[in-house]
Amino acid sequence: MRGRADRAWLGLSVALGLLLGAPKAQAEDDAVARGAYVFHAAGCLGCHTDVKNKGPALAGGRALKTPFGTFYGPNITPDPDHGIGSWSEAEFIxxxxxxxxxxxxxxxxxxxxxxxxxxxxxxxxxxWAYLRAQPAVAEPSRPHDLRFPFGWRFAVTFWKWLYFEPGPMAPEEAKSEAWNRGAYLVRALGHCGECHTPRDALGGLKTDMWLAGAQEGPEGGSVPNITPDSETGLGKWSKDDFLFLLQIGLTPSGDVVGGQMGEVVDNTTSKLTDQDRAAMVDYLRSLPPVQNKIEPKKTKK
Ligand code: HEC
Ligand code: HEC
Structure with missing residues (x-):
């Protein structure tokens, strides 16, 4: 039988546990909540979920058709065998x-x-905290279906040597905090340049034509010029025009963006705070205008 001393001891340990455990659990919850925002801002969901076939979230399978072949976003759920459940935080980073x-x-x-x-x-x-908190799905990732010689993983070493500069973005001191936040959201998290910047023959971004549109986008369709060029870009768009597009996908001429940009609006830009959307617009409207005429062309299905 439990005596009073036992119960007092139990009470004390529970109180202590709460006292010590609660801040840690709270800190973890906060990290997961912040991570959810990063997850949306970075659009991780779209490529890692087979939305078309109603596949489970982040279990992989979505086909990404490119000139180099078809890629399938792998399973990034916490499943230890098929996902990234056995990874460390350092490996993820x-x-x-x-x-x-x-x-x-x-x-x-x-x-x-x-x-x-x-x-x-x-x-x-x-x-990472957010991804760890998602349900694990035991579904193997689908192998990519790449055209010779692009299936050679080691060739990526050369590609990276040509085009890849690793490292966190440093803020530009001369610019405002909002501008820097916008630059970070567009360039790092939103990866807008991956579609809106044209590429050379080896698939490297032509950085001197940053966001100036691509005649051949990632899935074969065209991607518009979103620099402030008044003839071929968005020089005539007001701040509100940009905000409407990012929030609800509506263009000034009354069209609703579809396809890949529809996904970006649904999964990403509509889920940001007003302040973050405004920061993105600040950045976009400050870009050097680049004249580059894009003929609209639909994505091949
Ligand atoms: C444009 C599509 C796309 C987006 C957006 C994207 N991924 Fe991926 N991801 C891929 C593809 C394709 C691969 C496979 C690359 C390879 O096999 O070399 C991959 C691989 C990975 C891997 C490695 C998985 C493994 O098993 O080795 C991780 C982790 C990952 N992505 C996490 C993320 C996170 C986190 C985000 C959001 C910040 C994200 N991805 C956004 C397409 C995407
Ligand atoms: C996966 C490829 C992809 C990504 C990533 C992407 N876009 Fe787009 N974007 C498109 C395509 C394709 C269109 C044309 C859509 C249409 O006309 O229906 C478009 C249209 C737009 C338009 C409207 C331009 C016009 O002339 O009507 C704006 C503005 C825009 N994108 C901004 C962004 C921003 C900001 C980001 C980053 C958060 C982004 N896009 C990321 C593919 C992409």
Whole structure:
């Protein structure tokens, strides 16, 4: 039988446990909540979920058709065998920061780590906390279906040497805090340049034509010029025009953006705070205008 002393002891340990445990659990909950925001801002869901076939979230399978072949976003749920459940936080950060797998091999840049490398350590750690808190799904990832010679993973070493600069983005001192936040959201998290910047023959971004549109986008369709050029870009768009587009996907001419940009609006830009959307617009409207005429062309299905 339990005596009074026993009960008092139990009470004391519970109180102590709460006292010590609660702040830790709270800190973890906070990291998961912050990570959810990063997750949306970075659009991790779309490529890692087979939405078309109603696949489970983050269990992989979505087909990404590119000129180099078809990539399938792998399972990134916490399943230890088929997902990334056996990874350490450091391995996760290395994947995003350096585009390297735990075994040291290089990821194909169809995984937009050339943009994600700019993320802050804090955002990466929060994102990790969020992913760890998602349900595990025991479903194997689908192998990529790449055209010769693009299936050669080691060729990525050369590609990275040409085009890849790892490291978190440093703020530009001469610019406002809002502008820097916008630059971070567009360039690192939102990876807008992965679609809106044209590429050269080896698939490297033409950085001198930053966000000036691509005649051949990632899935074959065209991607518009979103620099402030008044003839071929968005020079005539007001601040509100941009805000409407990012929040509800409506263009000034009354069209609703579809396809890939529809996904970006649904999964990403509509889920941000008003303040963050405004910061993105600040940044976008400050870009050097680049004249580059894009003829609209639909994505091949
Ligand atoms: C544009 C599509 C796309 C987006 C957006 C994307 N990924 Fe991926 N991701 C991929 C592809 C494709 C691969 C496989 C790369 C390879 O095999 O070399 C991959 C690989 C990974 C891997 C390695 C998995 C493994 O098993 O080795 C991790 C981890 C990962 N992504 C996490 C993320 C996170 C976190 C985000 C959001 C910050 C994200 N991805 C956004 C396409 C994407
Ligand atoms: C996966 C590829 C992809 C990504 C990533 C992407 N976009 Fe787009 N974007 C498109 C396509 C394709 C269109 C054209 C959509 C249409 O006309 O229906 C578009 C249209 C737009 C437009 C409207 C331009 C016009 O002339 O009507 C704006 C503004 C825009 N994107 C901004 C962004 C921003 C900001 C980001 C980053 C948060 C982003 N996009 C990320 C593919 C992408």
């Amino acid at each position: 290395r994947a995003l920061r350096e585009g390297r797998a735990p075994d040291g091999s290089h990821y194909f840049p169809a995984f937009p780590y050339p943009a994600f490398t700019g993320m802050s350590d804090q955002d990466m750690r929060d994102l």
